[in-house]
């Protein structure tokens with residue numbers, strides 16, 4: 001699988017974007033300002049966003065991504081994160097003050113985004129890619145993801 005590093009900085013400057021990785025064409029891990037490296041067409045192909053935690057350098061572009069592609073998508077974008085991260089998004093971003101509540105817009109039945117909880121230890125396949133949710137230590141609840149193969153290399157591997 002091709003992994004494209006769109007940004008990996010903790011702050012912003014010319015040529016310096018915050019954390020976001022594109023796995024294949026349909027999965028983003030984190031939605032920092034690195035998302036701005038994608039064309040509109042590339043953004044439209046993303047179906048899943050995994051958020052490692054709620055800090056701004058990892059979520060800054062999510063509201064703008066939804067604004068750019070929400071009306072052009074046939075299905076809601078699926079955002080996967082720990083419950084604490086999803087709660088932070090609902091309370092502090094998609095609250096109708098900082099940004100529209102795209103979990104209910106344009107309609108509650110067919111919103112631009114669905115927020116889906118995950119838990120450490122979950123293993124699942126999205127867009128044909130197996131992923132395992134791993135714990136992470138940080139100042140807020142967080143997690144990271146790896147492909148099961150990457151976590152358990154074959155015996156005899158160097």
Ligand SMILES: [Zn+2]
Pocket residue numbers: 053055138
């Ligand atoms: Zn952080």
